[in-house]
Amino acid sequence: MALAAETAAVGAGDRNHPGWIQALTDDGMPLGPPEHAEDLPAAVAEREREVGPRWVWASGEDDYSLLVRAGVRVARCHDAALVEVILLGREGRHEAPHSLAAASARLHGLPAPPDSPRAAPEEQSALFGLDAAADAPDAAHRLRMLVEVYADQVQRIAAQEREAPGLRLLAAAESAGALVAAEIAADGLPWRVDVHDAVLSEMLGPRPFGDARPAKLADLAVRVGEAFGHAPGRGFNPDSPGQVLKALRYAGFQVSSTRAWHLRGLNHPGVELLLEYKELSRLHTAHGWTWQDNWIRNGRYYPEYVVGGVVTGRWATRNSGALQIPRIMRRAVVADQGWKLVVADAGQLEPRVLAAVSGDTGLARAAGEGDLYAALAAEAFDGDRAAAKLGLLGAMYGQTSGGIGPLLAVLRTRFPAAMGFVEEAARAGESGRVVRSRLGRACPAPSRRWRAAVTGMGGEEERAEEGGVGEPGFDDAEADGEGDAAADFGRQSAQAARARGRFTRNFVIQATAAEWALVWLALLRRELAALAAANPGLPAPRLVFFVHDEVVVHTPQEVAAEVAEAVTTAADQARLFVFGPTPVRFPLVTAVVDCYADAK
């Protein structure tokens, strides 16, 4: 492992964790020679107690997890890999590799090695052992790379002080996020297998043997088939979109897909059964007994977050779908005996962010209220809250259909600054420019493929190039029928441009919302540490879950009220850190509960 202590250290080996530590100035200048530590976690713990430095390491995902597993936690860090991603993004190189080795290679004008994909969890420990062993002789070398890369990153951040004064905060918050993610991965979310079982059995019937369908699903599958005229046992599979589509068309429905929202309202006994089947089947396949077998250990669920895994800076997850857990399964999340869950949700976060970043006084006035949409409705929509919400969401997502036009027109006249803000972001995206979040995270530049599609420049091989995987604008590529090739091109090019416009329009909001949430999380973590320090007789409260704009803290009940207060304090501070003085409020819905499902 490699660590630097504003400070840095390098370590290797999974056994007794030897490693290196080097003290640095804020700028990354060495204050002394690298020091070898036989037991790196112990050395880190000691220096954390005595100095409390900002630790620098190559990647919290690897390095800090190791420390946490050894029982050591720190207050602050600089995560070189995550900061590299942010800086590369600003330099228009989102796709460049971001590992320590890659960053170091770039510094020396050498070709950067590609990032290695994360191994599946089963292989991970084995590989890690191997890597660590192989790395051991390199530990001192990795420290040198780390110190260089850190100093370079500090300079790159400072060099952008004028254009992006928020970058330093962003780097700190992103790094703190990595601390939180590693700690959640180690602590786990309390998860009651018996409650999970009860929910599943209630909805699906008892757990089946092997990979058979649970009773209710099997029964529904047969009845859906029968309702569409299939003899029982003649192999109608409701999971097959092809078969379902055929059955629906045979029943006289001109449908283009079998999506649930598309089917709802179709008057046919089979459709109703099919919708019920879909819902239960989803529960079974995505979060049923197999999921439980794979991901719940010792009454804990261990989410594997990917900090900054989304281009907007939101977190993603790996393997177990932690951000998609069905709300009904929150019933299985129950605090330990003598503990509580403090659940806090930042309501209406994105429209509030729009109010804050656009400086629209009218919208900011509404965002100073507890229910932004109601205030907006009172001010501009004759009290029609649903219309106000629909219009504002449509404005932030770039919606044009569904009779939303008049709502947008009202918003444009009443809240010109807010609407101008998102529309400018959309125009930037359509014309191939880059937009940035409040703190300075940049959206990806358009790929060559996009440029080719929009401008007509570039040849076939560019269109085939990898580039735009996941890039907006290429959803339905097929040109319908013969027609005029030039007209087709014009249509497709306009479509790709508008798709990117919707992306950038939303990016400025979503990315800034992610920043507020990240700073909130970082400050909450700090508050919790202070709370733990003030209550040495109690186990520490732990952040155990985070979903974009919502946190869950598992805490000894004695300090649950203080934790709830800390959550609010952190949110207020986050507002100030990210937006400075603003009338916009970011109210939380906070609940102290035994069971996650009981929050709101």
Place this chain on the structure above:
DNA sequence: AGCCCTTGCGCG
């Protein structure tokens, strides 16, 4: 058998 793509749906 395994890879890759599409479809569909869960979450915010």
Place this chain on the structure above:
DNA sequence: AAAGCGCGCAAGGGCT
């Protein structure tokens, strides 16, 4: 007429 943003995961289905 019309295309509202961002994700991850499982299953089907075509392919090698």
